[in-house]
Amino acid sequence: MYISIADQTIVFLKAILFGAAIGGYYDVLRAVRREGRLRGFLVALLDGIFWLAVIVAFALFVLLAADGTGRSYVLIGLAGGLMLYFLTLSPVVLRLLAIVLSTVLFLLGWLLRIAAIPARLLRRLSSVPLVKKIIHKFPAKNFKKTLPFFREKV
Secondary structure, three states, X not given: OOOOHHHHHHHHHHHHHHHHHHHHHHHHHHHHHHHXXXXXXXXXXXXXXXXXXXXXXXXXXXXXXOOOOOOHHHHHHHHXXXXXXXXXXXXXXXXXXXXXXXXXXXXXXXXXXXXXXXXXXXXXXXXXXXXHHXXXXXXXXXXXXXXXXXXXXX
């Protein structure tokens, strides 16, 4: 099948953009790994998700943009897009993602502290002497004896 030079150029430019998009996706996962301080299994899981997504996206790109034919200029454009992205935009994107992710993690920690206030209050309340006396008056093993609605009906 014949593909004109103009169509090949358009596919090549799309491949460059696709390579840059893959680089951006990789930076998002890299920022999550750095800010989340992930180790071991989670890093391998993120890497597996990355490569699975890249393989599926590349197959769809070849099918849709390159009419299902593997052309060398598609791979060259993909590699060129990756190199352009990592040499130009990657440092800026990583800094921005680090700021955004650290802010999100800070806000989540703050929300968890707020949500834990009732549990802390209950723990403090359970250490008050009056509450301790009430708790000791009704031990769990004597519920049937002390509370009439726990008694068995005959």
